[in-house]
Amino acid sequence: MTKRIALTGATGFVGGHVVDALMQRGFEVVALARATSNTQTIEKKGAKVRRVSLNPQGEIQFSELRAALADVNAIVHAAGGGITTDKRSLYAANTDSTAALLHFAPPSLDHFVLVSSLAARGPSDSPQPAKESGVDKPASAYGRSKLAAESLALAHPSEGDVVVLRPPALMGPGEYRLNSLYKAAGRGFVPMVHSEGTMSFLDGRDLATAICAALQREPAGRRDRFFVAHPKPITRRHLAEELGRLAGRKIRVVELPPALLPPVFTLAELAGRLRGKASQMSRDKLGDALGRHQSCDPRLAMRHLGWEPKYTVEQGLRDTFYPPA
Numbered sequence: 001m002t003k004r005i006a007l008t009g010a011t012g013f014v015g016g017h018v019v020d021a022l023m024q025r026g027f028e029v030v031a032l033a034r035a036t037s038n039t040q041t042i043e044k045k046g047a048k049v050r051r052v053s054l055n056p057q058g059e060i061q062f063s064e065l066r067a068a069l070a071d072v073n074a075i076v077h078a079a080g081g082g083i084t085t086d087k088r089s090l091y092a093a094n095t096d097s098t099a100a101l102l103h104f105a106p107p108s109l110d111h112f113v114l115v116s117s118l119a120a121r122g123p124s125d126s127p128q129p130a131k132e133s134g135v136d137k138p139a140s141a142y143g144r145s146k147l148a149a150e151s152l153a154l155a156h157p158s159e160g161d162v163v164v165l166r167p168p169a170l171m172g173p174g175e176y177r178l179n180s181l182y183k184a185a186g187r188g189f190v191p192m193v194h195s196e197g198t199m200s201f202l203d204g205r206d207l208a209t210a211i212c213a214a215l216q217r218e219p220a221g222r223r224d225r226f227f228v229a230h231p232k233p234i235t236r237r238h239l240a241e242e243l244g245r246l247a248g249r250k251i252r253v254v255e256l257p258p259a260l261l262p263p264v265f266t267l268a269e270l271a272g273r274l275r276g277k278a279s280q281m282s283r284d285k286l287g288d289a290l291g292r293h294q295s296c297d298p299r300l301a302m303r304h305l306g307w308e309p310k311y312t313v314e315q316g317l318r319d320t321f322y323p324p325a
């Protein structure tokens with residue numbers, strides 16, 4: 001029985017929900033955190049913290065990571081992300097970190113769960129939600145860094161399970177990447193491209209239960225890659241209207257010509273650089289933003305993991321901005 005879980009990214013949005021879900025199920029959580037990470041909240045919840053680098057340099061850091069993983073039964077890799085304009089740090093956070101964890105994982109590991117992204121598949125011209133059997137065509141360096149991490153994980157020669165989960169855009173308590181859209185909705189005016197394009201969403205709490213479901217299967221040497229999402233995609237217009245409803249405003253969606261996006265994203269990236277803070281809108285994000293549809297079909301995950309998302313998109317969005325006490 002898998003008991004002690006090494007969790008990366010525990011101080012982030014996804015990781016916070018994973019800590020809660022693991023603790024509720026009686027797992028012992030060992031958070032692998034950077035020297036600079038603020039771990040107060042997760043320590044209060046009962047997680048143990050081991051300070052290590054996921055991009056170790058030199059013998060001392062190698063042996064620190066090896067020692068931190070030596071007694072764990074499973075690894076959940078939920079660290080990383082895509083809000084940076086520096087490609088090297090993108091690959092360091094998403095791909096090289098995966099390589100290091102796999103390299104230093106103990107041979108007896110039961111489970112390795114990688115939190116990847118729908119961006120590893122890339123956007124589509126078809127409204128048909130993406131399925132596992134389709135072809136990956138990531139449109140960003142972020143997506144390519146996730147796809148490279150997935151390939152490393154799925155090729156790992158351990159006898160335990162390796163499960164790659166590909167969530168779409170996330171929502172739920174603590175999610176902050178929808179804030180600018182919510183602000184626009186509060187002003188009653190939401191500019192967007194492809195307003196009839198479809199998007200899948202998943203609540204962070206449901207992603208955490210999918211991760212737990214993967215950990216609760218008896219290890220059998222599986223190599224699985226699943227889309228995890230709420231089964232009902234919505235249109236971008238519906239997203240804007242829902243945010244308007246939450247903000248108490250009837251909103252007007254202003255359809256932008258796609259040709260406007262490159263200069264807007266370039267300016268946002270430059271402005272972010274000047275402020276010393278990476279913008280959510282960057283040239284790397286253009287390919288995904290210009291894509292018409294970003295939806296995926298979670299039925300394979302539901303069947304194989306015996307998992308079901310609990311939160312509708314409307315509920316998850318509400319809890320993003322009005323979190324339950």
Ligand SMILES: NC(=O)c1ccc[n+]([C@@H]2O[C@H](COP(=O)([O-])OP(=O)(O)OC[C@H]3O[C@@H](n4cnc5c(N)ncnc54)[C@H](OP(=O)(O)O)[C@@H]3O)[C@@H](O)[C@H]2O)c1
Binds near residue numbers: 037097
């Ligand atoms: N949020 C979404 O909509 C979404 C959608 C699809 C996939 N994902 C994926 O889900 C995972 C978690 O995302 P999130 O939403 O929880 O992001 P987040 O809130 O920004 O948290 C990121 C976490 O990763 C850690 N981290 C980042 N770079 C690291 C590095 N180089 N070394 C070690 N730790 C590092 C951060 O640690 P510090 O506390 O030290 O900064 C933090 O704990 C990411 O892999 C992301 O790509 C997210």
